[in-house]
Amino acid sequence: MTARAATALETYLFEKKRLIDEALERCLPDERTYPPVIFQACRHSLFAGGKRLRPILCLAAAEATEGNAEASSLLPAACALELIHTYSLIHDDLPAMDNDDYRRGRPTSHRVFGEDIAILAGDALLTEAFHLMARRELMRDVPPERLLEAIRTVAEAAGYLGMVGGQVADIKAEGTAGDLETLLYIHTRKTASLIRASLRVGALLRGAGPDGLSALSTYGDHIGLAFQIADDILNVEGDSALLGKKTGSDACRGKLTYPGLLGLEAARLRASELVELALAAIENLDDRADPLRMIARYIKERKT
């Protein structure tokens, strides 16, 4: 990536992240609401320095579909994607699952609030995501049938045929020899499905036709997988200070990963191929899709 492209991307991500952070701040009750501990727990995990990749992809897909429309009118739906992502991190980190003490440099929810509150904070964020998407008055320019289709898309991506199914397969694969087919199943469900859904939601809410929707979905599938492979690579050789969590934990735990199964070089190559496939999927879209092109290239170069 050239220096100019890197700056353009940084500006784009910074602007969008600011919009999303402000919207998230508005949508969550403050920490004095009764019973305070649940709002403290939700906020602890939601405002922990996440990149907001999923909501940004949602807004970028909306812009690629209908460039002139004000992306901010879709912020509630975009925020819902971040709530679902955050719920999944809280539950994945629990002692009964991955048993992680730190994430993004901060103690995980159950370490601060106890397992009971961490489970409930995840439940609350998941529920609030659907609540937000059903709040028509916040997204007045979107017809109700499109909101329903968006809810359905997100629920499918998050449910037992999506993220939950992927997490189950991941747990069951730990410590087994594993194979590429199982690994692909896990990555597709655990990571790519919500990323794909984020793009679809942005496109759907802006009334994308079948071609646009299909192109953006395929882009999402590919960058979703590339993102997870990059994550696995960072877990092997990343800087734990930058990442805010221990590296090497996947290997200790016998997690099924691309680097573990194929080696680092082959994993890197696969991530690059996937980014190329993602770019090819949206090659017929005009320059309103440029942010999506920059994001795809960034994914294989990211350090955190």
Place this chain on the structure above:
Amino acid sequence: MTARAATALETYLFEKKRLIDEALERCLPDERTYPPVIFQACRHSLFAGGKRLRPILCLAAAEATEGNAEASSLLPAACALELIHTYSLIHDDLPAMDNDDYRRGRPTSHRVFGEDIAILAGDALLTEAFHLMARRELMRDVPPERLLEAIRTVAEAAGYLGMVGGQVADIKAEGTAGDLETLLYIHTRKTASLIRASLRVGALLRGAGPDGLSALSTYGDHIGLAFQIADDILNVEGDSALLGKKTGSDACRGKLTYPGLLGLEAARLRASELVELALAAIENLDDRADPLRMIARYIKERKT
């Protein structure tokens, strides 16, 4: 309740339960779907002999609103309420929460499948509830804006200002002296909010006006509280063989309950008063609301 009324109610509940059980059977993937353990876990808890009170109330409210319409066209929304109820039981039973080994005479989810799968089964059922409510093609006679309003109603009832908030307050109140205000907060959120939402969803989807909606909501508030008080009473003096779980567990755990706070007699009196208030709330509805009247009277007489 007279013998004739008891028979009429039994027939009504039996018929509706059959409809709901069949619909639940259709909406869940079978146990051979990959990864099978998550579908086994969802089915283990969902088909464990529940009374289906919430979906029945939803259908009964729909009938009270528009008697001639086919209640079965609302079955997906009614089933969603049962999925949410079941998710809440699975999570409440977890070792980090109430640590219950049995429910309805069967080992709880985490005893059979482990804590990780039990957490994920709850997550999956909660997510599937919203998925079901967004499936327009299953409820063709319902305008999309009403489905959105129903989703919003259920999410509010289930979220941090509803069931999750109630469970948090319940956990935090354990072993404390407690007071009636806290107890009312807990019961209203933990139990009454989803019961109220069940009635509202049935009424909303059938296009109830503000008066009908308000009457059915008030009915729901009152029977919701009466139901929880009856539950607390059964926990003190119920037949554990009939209930399929240990009795006396609330007292052992220092749970805040009506009988614990006020004594059994005062608790019984309060449940009766609430049933009367529920009946008064719907006194202006015609005889299409008779099943709701029977259900209200049944609640204080139930043995399981």
